[in-house]
Amino acid sequence: DGGITQSPKYLFRKEGQNVTLSCEQNLNHDAMYWYRQDPGQGLRLIYYSQIVNDFQKGDIAEGYSVSREKKESFPLTVTSAQKNPTAFYLCASSLTPGTRNQPQHFGDGTRLSIL
């Protein structure tokens, strides 16, 4: 089945630690996105990538980093510089950027908490 796989489902971070959230898709989508969702809030864009080896900052990129070495994969690292990382992290993908009428599809999310 085609889809987006995020792992792990739950993650705990210690003080001063970097953690990496995995996102893999087999939909052959060009564009991939990372969002953060706080309780009772909407989605906020962290980073997005339209093509391999290229990515752009979203609205809240500080304290996060990404890479896009393969079309299928877009991992997100939450660095120790992100002082309030507790949130629900969602990875999404969509077909070729600029293509009309193409929605974003989401993985199941990773819930990150501070120990």
Next chain:
Amino acid sequence: QKEVEQNSGPLSVPEGAIASLNCTYSDRVSQSFFWYRQYSGKSPELIMSIYSNGDKEDGRFTAQLNKASQYVSLLIRDSQPSDSATYLCAVGVYNFNKFYFGSGTKLNVKP
């Protein structure tokens, strides 16, 4: 001003009633419009898309688009308790490769 505005709710309707969810957007070049359903603790799930003015029906769901008024709505007929969720409105602006989400409306369907 936010690109996509939704009333946060909660919107409460009795079982079997019609639930009406509304969304306004600010960018006049917006081209595609989507409704996502998000259950508590889960990820958003695409339930409807609409691209042209008018109504689009899919089962108990009807999406309505009025580009002149910059308004898109979702009607849920015969609401069920299982429809209780947060509904996110999303807008695609493909000329500029932008995709905006509203903050969502929480719907409670009471048995």
